[in-house]
Amino acid sequence: MGLGVASRVSALRVALVVPLQGPAGLFGPSCEAISELAVRELNDTGGILGREVTLEVVDGGAPPAQVASAVRRLVDAGEIDAVTGWHISSVRNALAPVLADRVPYVYTSLYEGGESRSGIYCSGEIPRVQIQPALRWLRDNCGARTWFVAGDDYVWPRGSASAIRRYARELDLQIVGEAFVGLGSGDMARLVRRVETSVCDGVLMLFVGQDAVRFNRQFAARGLHEQMLRFSPLMEENMLLASGAEATRNLFASAAYFRSLVTADAMDLLGRYVHLHGPAAPPLNNAAESCYEGLHTFAELARRAGTPDLRALNAAIDGVAYDGPRGTVEFHGQQAAQHVHLAAAHGCDFDPITRL
Numbered sequence: 001m002g003l004g005v006a007s008r009v010s011a012l013r014v015a016l017v018v019p020l021q022g023p024a025g026l027f028g029p030s031c032e033a034i035s036e037l038a039v040r041e042l043n044d045t046g047g048i049l050g051r052e053v054t055l056e057v058v059d060g061g062a063p064p065a066q067v068a069s070a071v072r073r074l075v076d077a078g079e080i081d082a083v084t085g086w087h088i089s090s091v092r093n094a095l096a097p098v099l100a101d102r103v104p105y106v107y108t109s110l111y112e113g114g115e116s117r118s119g120i121y122c123s124g125e126i127p128r129v130q131i132q133p134a135l136r137w138l139r140d141n142c143g144a145r146t147w148f149v150a151g152d153d154y155v156w157p158r159g160s161a162s163a164i165r166r167y168a169r170e171l172d173l174q175i176v177g178e179a180f181v182g183l184g185s186g187d188m189a190r191l192v193r194r195v196e197t198s199v200c201d202g203v204l205m206l207f208v209g210q211d212a213v214r215f216n217r218q219f220a221a222r223g224l225h226e227q228m229l230r231f232s233p234l235m236e237e238n239m240l241l242a243s244g245a246e247a248t249r250n251l252f253a254s255a256a257y258f259r260s261l262v263t264a265d266a267m268d269l270l271g272r273y274v275h276l277h278g279p280a281a282p283p284l285n286n287a288a289e290s291c292y293e294g295l296h297t298f299a300e301l302a303r304r305a306g307t308p309d310l311r312a313l314n315a316a317i318d319g320v321a322y323d324g325p326r327g328t329v330e331f332h333g334q335q336a337a338q339h340v341h342l343a344a345a346h347g348c349d350f351d352p353i354t355r356l
Contacts, residue, residue: 012051012308014298015074017085017095018291019061023152023184024088024209027238030288031086032057037276038295048299049308056080060087064094072098081308084108084294086124086287088183088208089155096120104301104313108294109287110233110255112159116334119310121317123297123329123336124290125256127163130233130340131204133356134254135164136171137342144201144229146174150191150215151206153180160206160233176200186211192218205232213242220247236285241348248345255286256326256338258350269325289325296324297336 018031035055042053056079058070067087074080075098083099084106092107096117099105106121113126138144149164151157157180168175177198179191192215195203207215212235219225225247235253259270269292273284282288297320302308305316321330329338343350 010051011054012048012082013054013056013080014295015058015071015080015083015085016055016291017058017060017067017071017083017087017091019087019209020057020059022061022209023207023211024086024287025061026209026213026242027236027282027285027287028061030238030282030285031291033277033282034273034284034288035085035291035295037273038292040276041272042295042299048302049306053295053299058085060085060091064090067091068094068098071095075099075102082106082298084291084298086290086294089159092120093155101310104298104308104310106294106297106301108290108297110290112156112163113335114159118314121297121301121313121331121334121336123293125233125254125338125340126335127160127167127233129337129356130254130256131160131164132167132170133340134231134233134252134342135167135173135204137354137356138202138229138231138252139171139173142201142229144231145172146176146200147202147204148177148179148195148198148200149175149204149206150179150195151181152183152186152208152211154183156208157206164204181211183208184211186214188214188218191215192222192224195219196222196224200228202229202231205230206234207232208234209239210242212239216243216247216251220244220249225249225251234287235345236287237283237349238285240345240350241283245347248347251345252342252353253345253350254340254342254356256340257286257289258341258343258352259284260343260350261325261341261352263325263327265323265327266325293324293326293329296322297329297331
């Protein structure tokens with residue numbers, strides 16, 4: 001079914017909150033491009049509940065209070081019916097009170113876990129399934145037992161570091177140091193020197209976008225990429241490209257999606273993406289693909305509830321499941337469960353190693 005039905009009723013308007021500036025701005029274009037594909041696919045099959053889906057892009061890379069103000073204006077004016085997109089946890093925390101009991105909110109980013117506020121549906125990865133099993137694999141296969149935790153100074157890195165300390169006790173690992181720097185403004189040269197003087201097998205990186213790029217470059221400039229490994233739950237193809245192939249040696253990442261995954265659904269998505277935008281399209285990556293997941297999560301949830309009404313969605317979210325580029329995604333309460341993969345950086349792309 002095409003839009004013959006959907007065009008006769010009011011559009012279902014979704015605010016897509018993605019970073020267009022700041023450290024994460026380098027993958028904002030990819031988020032917009034894949035979201036355009038998701039909307040086209042939904043509308044080609046009748047939209048959501050017979051309603052055409054339209055997007056209103058909001059810059060999620062602005063200061064959190066500014067993002068919240070922009071979304072509040074849209075909600076107050078009745079111009080949006082739902083919110084989704086990849087953005088940092090500080091932005092999520094600013095949006096939550098604005099959206100509470102008003103419109104549904106599908107948060108697509110990996111995050112520190114524990115979100116339980118009504119109307120927020122989290123389709124991204126959490127540390128228990130993304131970081132803990134990766135640390136176990138790197139311990140057993142690479143001998144990495146001592147770690148330095150380094151990241152940006154805000155909600156996600158701080159919350160993840162707290163979880164990592166628990167995992168270290170469970171896995172008999174040692175955390176020899178922790179350091180957090182200002183988001184978008186940290187002194188990476190100083191931080192890398194601190195890592196260099198520590199005695200560790202690896203660095204667990206909790207940086208966003210361009211901050212990770214700057215850390216990778218400084219790390220390689222000191223020759224540390226030859227001496228110790230790095231692992232990050234937030235490392236995608238744009239960040240590899242910006243870091244440079246030499247700076248990605250001995251770098252591992254875990255995610256529910258990599259562009260290089262060799263599964264039928266993942267390869268089909270890449271083919272459809274390139275067909276729509278051409279071979280020069282912004283690189284498809286985990287952060288961007290999460291936006292595709294967010295729109296399909298909202299579609300499946302609304303179809304299950306039979307309405308986009310928030311109260312009905314809250315009642316229907318537990319058990320929502322669908323198959324897509326990440327395989328099967330199933331919600332347990334407000335949090336999605338999904339398979340996570342570990343990959344090694346190979347130049348400017350990833351080689352998936354194992355499913356965790």
